[in-house]
Amino acid sequence: xxxxxxxxxxxxxxDHWDRRVAGGLAFLRRRLxxxxxxxEFGFDPELxxxxxxxxxxxxYRDWFxxxxxxxxxxxxxxxxxxxxxxxxxVALDALILSTALHxxxxxxxxxxxxxxxxxxxxxVVSEIARKTGGTVACxxxxxxxxxGGELVGVFPEGFxxxxxxxxxxxxxxxxxxxxxxxxxxxxxxxxxxVAIVGxxxxxxxxxxxxxxxxxxxxxxFPVTPTFPWLGPLGMVPxxxxxxxxxxxxxxxxxxxxxxxDPLVVFNLAxxxxxxxxxxxxxxLERRPDPFGP
Amino acid sequence: MTPGGTPGAPGVVVVTGVGRYLGAHVAARLAxxxxxxxxxxxxxxxxxxxxxxxxxxxxxxxxxxxxxGSFLADLDVDTVVHLALVTAPDPQHGGRAAMKExxxxxxxxxxxxxxxxxxxxxxxxxxxxAAYGASFRDPAVFTExxxxxxxxxxxxxxxxxxxxxxxxxxxxxxxxxxATVLRFAPFIGSTxxxxxTRYFSQPFVPTVFGRDPRLxxxxxxxxxxxxxxxxxxEHPGTYNVAGPGVLSLSQAIRRAGRxxxxxxxxxxxxxxxxxxxxxxxxxxLDQVDLFVHGRVVDTSRLxxxxxxxxxxxxxxxxxxxxxxxxxxxxxxxxxxAAEQMVLESIRQVRQNVQERQ
Numbered sequence: 001x002x003x004x005x006x007x008x009x010x011x012x013x014x015d016h017w018d019r020r021v022a023g024g025l026a027f028l029r030r031r032l033x034x035x036x037x038x039x040e041f042g043f044d045p046e047l048x049x050x051x052x053x054x055x056x057x058x059x060y061r062d063w064f065x066x067x068x069x070x071x072x073x074x075x076x077x078x079x080x081x082x083x084x085x086x087x088x089x090v091a092l093d094a095l096i097l098s099t100a101l102h103x104x105x106x107x108x109x110x111x112x113x114x115x116x117x118x119x120x121x122x123x124v125v126s127e128i129a130r131k132t133g134g135t136v137a138c139x140x141x142x143x144x145x146x147x148g149g150e151l152v153g154v155f156p157e158g159f160x161x162x163x164x165x166x167x168x169x170x171x172x173x174x175x176x177x178x179x180x181x182x183x184x185x186x187x188x189x190x191x192x193x194v195a196i197v198g199x200x201x202x203x204x205x206x207x208x209x210x211x212x213x214x215x216x217x218x219x220x221f222p223v224t225p226t227f228p229w230l231g232p233l234g235m236v237p238x239x240x241x242x243x244x245x246x247x248x249x250x251x252x253x254x255x256x257x258x259x260x261d262p263l264v265v266f267n268l269a270x271x272x273x274x275x276x277x278x279x280x281x282x283x284l285e286r287r288p289d290p291f292g293p
Numbered sequence: 294m295t296p297g298g299t300p301g302a303p304g305v306v307v308v309t310g311v312g313r314y315l316g317a318h319v320a321a322r323l324a325x326x327x328x329x330x331x332x333x334x335x336x337x338x339x340x341x342x343x344x345x346x347x348x349x350x351x352x353x354x355x356x357x358x359x360x361x362g363s364f365l366a367d368l369d370v371d372t373v374v375h376l377a378l379v380t381a382p383d384p385q386h387g388g389r390a391a392m393k394e395x396x397x398x399x400x401x402x403x404x405x406x407x408x409x410x411x412x413x414x415x416x417x418x419x420x421x422x423a424a425y426g427a428s429f430r431d432p433a434v435f436t437e438x439x440x441x442x443x444x445x446x447x448x449x450x451x452x453x454x455x456x457x458x459x460x461x462x463x464x465x466x467x468x469x470x471x472a473t474v475l476r477f478a479p480f481i482g483s484t485x486x487x488x489x490t491r492y493f494s495q496p497f498v499p500t501v502f503g504r505d506p507r508l509x510x511x512x513x514x515x516x517x518x519x520x521x522x523x524x525x526x527e528h529p530g531t532y533n534v535a536g537p538g539v540l541s542l543s544q545a546i547r548r549a550g551r552x553x554x555x556x557x558x559x560x561x562x563x564x565x566x567x568x569x570x571x572x573x574x575x576x577x578l579d580q581v582d583l584f585v586h587g588r589v590v591d592t593s594r595l596x597x598x599x600x601x602x603x604x605x606x607x608x609x610x611x612x613x614x615x616x617x618x619x620x621x622x623x624x625x626x627x628x629x630a631a632e633q634m635v636l637e638s639i640r641q642v643r644q645n646v647q648e649r650q
């Protein structure tokens with residue numbers, strides 16, 4: 001009757017909650033007495049798993065109904081550079097991507113995001129970014145993370161990608177100087193392009209009030225169907241349907257010597273860009289209704 | 294090289310700043326090393342009574358750095374250890390003006406004297422990780438090659454940049470001298486008394502709102518070890534000296550059982566300026582910048598070259614906590630007891646409910 005993995009004493013109905021309360025209290029005690037580890041970039045895995053991921057899980061699973069494909073292209077161990085398209089006025093896509101990857105990948109890998117320095121200029125936001133594993137997008141940090149065998153996420157379009165108008169949705173913007181490619185080449189890390197569909201519709205940006213943006217020292221000031229008209233309610237993202245597809249990795253180990261060759265770097269950046277753009281088109285065909293089930 | 298002696302081991306060593314904690318301990322440690330013939334401690338002031346026992350084996354000379362030139366030549370000094378740096382303005386001793394005089398003019402005079410000392414073979418200079426400045430665009434981890442992106446706002450950081458500039462000039466003019474520059478993370482330990490140890494000793498600790506910087510410390514004893522090896526062995530170049538690993542400020546405050554009081558950044562900068570102008574407290578913009586940006590360095594070059602790894606930042610900080618238990622507000626034991634109390638009371642309530650059923 002009794003299976004070996006069953007406890008000797010059968011659980012009472014309240015025991016489950018007892019364990020949760022005890023677990024929660026132990027977590028609180030560890031946090032309050034500083035008994036946890038952060039890495040040199042400020043990444044706090046315990047806090048990320050206990051606080052940030054459960055919140056983001058609600059968003060990516062229940063609100064955006066995200067479907068992830070091509071996870072077999074993300075390595076189970078060792079370094080990888082995940083390069084994606086950026087969209088959505090607020091860079092939610094980066095957070096959704098990292099949570100979905102951690103949840104659904106068999107090795108539950110953390111995606112270490114590279115963020116613009118504006119993120120690290122803002123109090124509170126900068127600390128959340130660091131505690132969830134992010135760091136400043138610069139080559140020394142990217143190469144250090146990749147050299148340590150981490151999975152790094154980067155969005156080479158930067159503000160050009162998230163700050164584009166709704167009419168330009170799913171059109172990849174310029175890829176900058178291709179710094180991400182040279183970081184991958186220098187460390188011999190495979191590049192995994194990823195296409196994200198759904199981010200463009202969460203805050204459709206109808207106009208950009210440039211004078212106000214300059215005044216507030218922001219890269220753009222968005223006007224969406226709900227923002228700024230509805231005030232804080234305008235911050236609620238529209239429930240679009242999300243599709244994320246990881247594409248076949250592009251190996252770079254044979255190109256380690258060409259990290260400083262601009263032609264190789266630009267060609268590789270173009271190849272990544274083309275792959276993402278084509279995959280975006282395929283995904284859009286699979287999703288005729290942006291707010292479908 | 295000293296004939297007959299251990300290759301690399303020096304004969305006559307001059308240590309500046311023996312009137313201070315670090316200088317006194319380094320001089321005493323070098324004096325205890327049998328390989329070193331003579332240790333001479335130089336300081337413009339008489340070392341405090343607390344160092345008298347420590348400095349037993351050290352010849353002390355009361356001397357201004359300006360008059361060091363003939364002294365170095367006359368005594369056939371072959372190694373100079375420059376530790377006479379002031380990290381924070383001391384309102385009782387001339388404030389920032391005196392600090393700058395001591396740090397910058399003092400170093401210039403010392404290097405000028407060293408340049409003219411014919412027998413000099415080795416120069417060891419104390420620097421600080423403040424050399425990397427503080428900026429939002431900084432990489433997370435500084436290697437020795439990282440250039441500062443912005444000049445720091447604090448006086449000490451600016452002094453450090455200037456001092457390292459003068460040492461670079463000295464290296465060009467005297468390539469025959471082995472110059473070692475050690476960029477130390479903030480010192481911590483059971484006995485060290487620094488701006489930061491005083492900061493963590495308070496029951497309520499001011500922090501910058503919305504910022505949780507990553508900090509690194511080096512244990513005072515490990516700093517002594519590295520300085521000792523720099524004198525006794527040959528290690529030309531610039532090295533980061535810090536305990537591996539990282540503590541975030543909030544984590545350090547919690548481990549020390551203190552309570553953080555977040556203050557808005559502009560307010561804190563203003564308060565730091567005000568406190569300094571009013572002439573009490575020793576916090577400055579150096580500390581505010583550190584508590585906004587944090588500072589983490591890569592120590593692999595030190596580990597490779599010296600074959601020595603300082604104890605980790607967390608271990609060094611633990612040693613400090615053990616010595617400063619007194620002022621703790623919220624200790625680990627209290628928290629564990631509170632946890633047990635809550636669990637126990639839940640159990641009691643449950644039992645009562647079950648009994649009633």
